[in-house]
Amino acid sequence: MQTVPGRICQRSDLAIRSYGVAIPKLRPFSSGKLPERLPTAKTQRAASRNLAKSRKGFKCRAAAPPAIRERLKIDIEYGLKRGTTDNSYLVRDGKDFILIDVPDENFKEDHVATLEQTIPLQSLRRIVVTHLTPKRLPSLRALLERKQAAGGPLDIHLSNPALQLLRSSLGGDKEGAALLSSVELVAARSGASLEVGTEIALKLIPCPTPRWPDLLVAYSPGDRLLFTSKLFSAHVSPEKAGEDRGEVTDKKGWDAYRNDWRNFFECMLAPVAQQVEGALERLDVVAAPSTQSGSPLQAVLEALRATQAILEASQTARFGAKSMGVRATGVGMVAAALCPMHGPVVRSSVTELVGQYREWTRAQIAAAEQASVAVLYASAYGNTAALAQAISRGITKAGVGVNTLNLEVVPLDEVSLSISKSGGFVIGSPTLGGHMPTQVQTALGAVLRDASAKELPCGVFGSFGWSGEAVDELESRLRDAGFQQAFGAIRVKFKPTAKDMQMAEESGTDLAQREGKATGTEQAVGRVLGAMCAITARDDDAQSAMLASWISQASFDPPGLSVAVKKDRAAEALLAVGSKFVVNILAEGKEKPVIKQLLKPFKPGEDRFEGMDTQVSEATGCAILPGTAAYLECSVADKLEAGDHWVVYATVDSGQVTEEGALSAVHHRKIGTTY
Ligand SMILES: Cc1cc2nc3c(=O)[nH]c(=O)nc-3n(C[C@H](O)[C@H](O)[C@H](O)COP(=O)(O)O)c2cc1C
Structure with missing residues (x-):
């Protein structure tokens, strides 16, 4: 293991530094295979000596890096044949500095030491944490201890979930609580962007995913740097990509890293493609022309974008965002570089990488829909x-x-x-x-x-x-x-x-x-669709509810409908001939909470409506659920045994539209073997 303090910005004032840590373990320049046995302190030191020798002209850190006796879990999980980096960035803000992210606990001493060599810690005014895990907390703690000794105020900007983690873990012991009380904790709330800093006005945008609910992205408009946290990351160390002097930028270009970026996307982001798409829309990243040397198209695109922004702003001011169909969420960021949490800083491949992210996300969502x-x-x-x-x-x-x-x-x-x-x-x-x-x-x-x-x-x-x-x-x-x-x-x-x-x-x-x-027949049957409804039924003090999309109008006069109910459904017991029930026709866009609630596994007798804001239908005594476009109060008139389902024929006694203009939610399927 070898630390790699590499400059990523050519500005002479050291405004930005990245701190990368390569983890190629025993033989960093060999085949890239990980050792079978866990590395010992001795072999670690040998590895770091090899690495130092091979970087002619590059000043390596003198201190031996801390030995890692345990293989990192992430290393095992993702193979990490090409190593990885844990990036931490330092941004100048007038006379002060803002630090973006702290690395894994294994690198905490090196991280603080590098920071102290680079700036006086009194001038560290803010820390932005784009993603916090228990493994990163010790690095943050070590830094806070040194900062407290150095003196000067400090704000920590992070998302609400990260704030909770910080309070519950670091705040759990006396010394940790004292450290926290000496700093200002500022939460970036979801849906809002926050401006941080005295001169650079760093914008913080929460981009949560189920895997990383605390994810934040930060944008520095002055130098057009987008700190993207896990987005646009790659598990690769610069040495493995053949970069010289421990640089952590993508100087070698798209081809040197595209497989690493793709691999990271597939392992970490493809399963949450919906949220990634949301984040990409929110950030609306476009490469700054300077990053694509000789690309007149980019210059034209940027000019168009600027014109569009002015038009949208003036239209929004006159008519309001909603009436103009303006995407109120898109931040519209022109990026000279993407600075991710792992892997190279992306300078020369911004257009390709952002374009591919959109492409990969679209393909993944389309595949998941099929x-x-x-x-x-x-x-x-x-x-x-x-x-x-x-x-x-x-x-x-x-x-x-x-x-x-x-x-x-x-x-x-x-x-x-x-x-x-x-x-x-x-x-x-x-x-x-x-x-x-x-x-x-x-x-x-x-x-x-x-x-x-x-x-x-x-x-x-x-x-x-x-x-x-x-x-x-x-x-x-x-x-x-x-x-x-x-x-x-x-x-x-x-x-x-x-x-x-x-x-x-x-x-x-x-x-x-x-x-x-699926067979041709199964696929064809899957094209039959129905409205997404929830049936609520009651018998004395017994109540039940089930989702139903196999539901259809069956008669004009009297108004009647058919519902297919699987024979083993709990609600089926409450749908005997003569029983009353309510069909809640869910409204498009509002159906998800009801679906989520009713798909939960219930224990026998458990309240299926717990936490739901329901009303009671006077005619039937059954629940009327939230999020409906309309509801129908029905009586079971007949039942027909149909394969593995009962087809219930019911007359509609009364009904009401609950949301004027709302469309019914529709349940689309591709195969006829599941609902
Ligand atoms: C505390 C502990 C208990 C374990 N108990 C068993 C066991 O009863 N039987 C077994 O086959 N392996 C056992 N193992 C070995 C683990 O199953 C093995 O390390 C496995 O690779 C862990 O998989 P994971 O990396 O997905 O957690 C145990 C390991 C630990 C640390």
Whole structure:
């Protein structure tokens, strides 16, 4: 390991510095393969000596870097064959400095030391934290301790989730709480952008994703630098890309890094493509002309953009943003450089990278709309996570969307929602103390309770040390419940080898192809669509609710409709002939909270309306739900047994439009084997 303090800006005032840390481990300039055994302090030192020798003319830091006795989890999870960097940027703001991000705890001493060599810490006036994890907290703490000793005021700007993490962890002990009380904590709220600094007016824009709910992006309008946190990152160290002198910019151009950027996107961002698309729209990045030397097109585009901005501003002032259809959220950022959290600063490839991000995001969303597979996993040391990434890659390769969910951080209702929307799933677990972790057990329970999940192709995988009970249990419980496994269980002892990863990837592709292989009839039946409704029913003090889209008008006079209800639905018991029920026709754009609530797995007798703002229909006593376009009060007139469903014929006794002008939410499907 070797620290790389590399200049990324040619300005003579040292206004910006990046601090990169390469992690190529034992043989940084060899084949790039990671060592099989964990590096010891001795081999670490040898590696850093090799690295120092090979950089002729570049002044390496004298102090030996701290030995890493443990392989980093991220290293195992993503292979990191090309190393990575943890970037931290220093920006001048008048007489003061703003620091953007602190690195992983393994680099905390080097980070503070580099900072102290670069500026007097009294002049460090602000820290912007674009993403905070428990692994980064020790670096922040070390810096705060030195800053407190140096003196001078300090503000920390971060998102609300990061603020909560900081308060609950650092504030948890006496010294930490004292450190926090000596600084000003300023939260950037979601949906709002915040200006930071006395002269540079750094703009902070929250860009949360389910994986990183605290993500912030910062923009310095003066020098047109966009600090993009995880966006536009890559796990690659400059040496591996053949850069000289430890530079951390993309001087070698698009071809030197495109696979690294793509790989990072596929592993980390493809599963949250919807949110990435939202962030790209919000930021609306365009390359500054100077970064694309000799590109007259860029100059024209920028001029057009400026004209459009002026037009939009004047129209908005006269008519208001909404009436003009102006995108009120787009910030419109001209970027001379993208400064990410990992990998090179992007100067020469801004147009390509931003364009490709839009392209990759669009393709991923389109694939997910056609069909998608849920990849559920937990992993204590990164081995099962590595398999999950390989399987996800295989699924994406088959052109099928993937929703990769880490069960340690994702709430159970999101897992259920993902399964209900997927055309297949895989579930993975490490074996710890002879069992699977609780989060995997809970998710497995939700899958087993979801009767329609049985129709989906599935698979199991996991890493173990010696006995491997978790994968056995996943496999047998799914098999016993009648689930069809698309590939044999993937069991890997400790760290997956290249062959294991290949097998996992191919299994993902296999499953995705099977998922995509609906028969012509199944695909054709899938084109039948219906309004997205929720049926609420009641019998005395027993109440129930279910989502229903197989619902259709069946008679003019009297007004009547048909509803197909699966025979094993809990609500079916409340739909006997003569019973009353309400059809809540959900409004387009407002359907998601109701869908989310009703797709949650419920225990017998559990209140399905908990936390919902419902009203009661006087005629039926059933619940009227929020987010409807209209509701109908109905009586069951007849029932017809139809395959695995009951077709309920009901007359509509009365009804009301609840939101004038609202359209009904429509449920589009591609195959007729799931709802
Ligand atoms: C505390 C602890 C308990 C473990 N218990 C078992 C066990 O009972 N059986 C087994 O096969 N492996 C066991 N292992 C080994 C892990 O399953 C193995 O390290 C695996 O690679 C972890 O996967 P992960 O990186 O996805 O967390 C244990 C490991 C630890 C640290």
